[in-house]
Each structure stands twice: as structure tokens, then as C-alpha cells.
Amino acid sequence: MTEILFYHLTESLREAALPPLVEKSLERGWRVAIQTASEEERDRLDELLWTFRADSFIPHGRDDEDGAERQPVLLTTASGNPGKADIRFFVEGAAVAGVEDYQRVVVMFDGHDSDELAAARAEWKRLKQGDHSLTYWQQGEGGRWQKKA
DSSP: OOEEEEEEESSSOHHHHHHHHHHHHHHTTOOEEEEOSSHHHHHHHHHHHHHSBTTBOOOOEETTSTTGGGOSEEEESSOSOTTOOSEEEEOTTOOOOOGGGSSEEEEEEETTOHHHHHHHHHHHHHHHTSSOEEEEEEEOGGGOEEEOO
8 A cells, every 4th residue: 555645835845845855765765756747847856956955965867868767766747657666756736646656655735836735635635535545744833744634
């Protein structure tokens, strides 16, 4: 059974919240896929993962590059799992699909973006009907994650 976590951003932006979660996934030995709804966001995250912190970077590649399937972190706009990722992050309102192919799925959405919020609510309702373990996390004061459901 796939564990599905909904991460509701209320205190910080995706560019601050996503990299530490990806780092923790890599520390667990997991391969990671990050799916965006647009190529523009995929490319923006590509830059971010190289520069988000002065003393480190997250090794990664994009789905439009050679050898994408060998990357420890793959940025993609497409469904599918060519890199055999263990965890998949769906961001920017990307359509959630193929969740059974992963140990864990994270649906990260911006609580200040009405489209992302509506998409996340619809996905919660849809996935709740399946055979998955769903949890809902919301940022509290200082950006710390608090389990709400």
C-alpha cells in the first residue's frame, strides 16, 4: 500500500519547503521523482536544486536530458517512472497518477493558490476512496509541519 502525504504550504514557498524533503528522501536511500505541471516550473526547480543552499546541492536531472533514468532525482512533467523512483512529489497542481508505483507519494500544494488548493482537495477525495494510507500535513508557525489528518 502506498503512503500518500498531502503537504499544505501556508508559511513558506515551495522553493523553501521542497529541497529539505528531497534531501531526507535521498538520505533514506530513495530515488526521487518530482513532477510539475509545466516545463517552466520544472526548469525553475532545476536551477533551485543546484543553488538552494550555498554549501550543498541536490544531484538531479530533467526528463528531457540524456540519462534521465539514472538520476537520483528526476524532474519531470510526464507520468511514468523511468528512474524507478521510490517516492514521487507532485507539485504545482500536477495530475496525480500511478501512485501504486511508489512507496510514498507527496502532494505538495500552495495554500495561497486557489487552483492548487482546489486540485489538492479533489485529489484527496479521489485517493481517499482507494486502498491507500493518506495523511494531511499543514505548515504551522515557523514553517514546521503539523499532522492534521
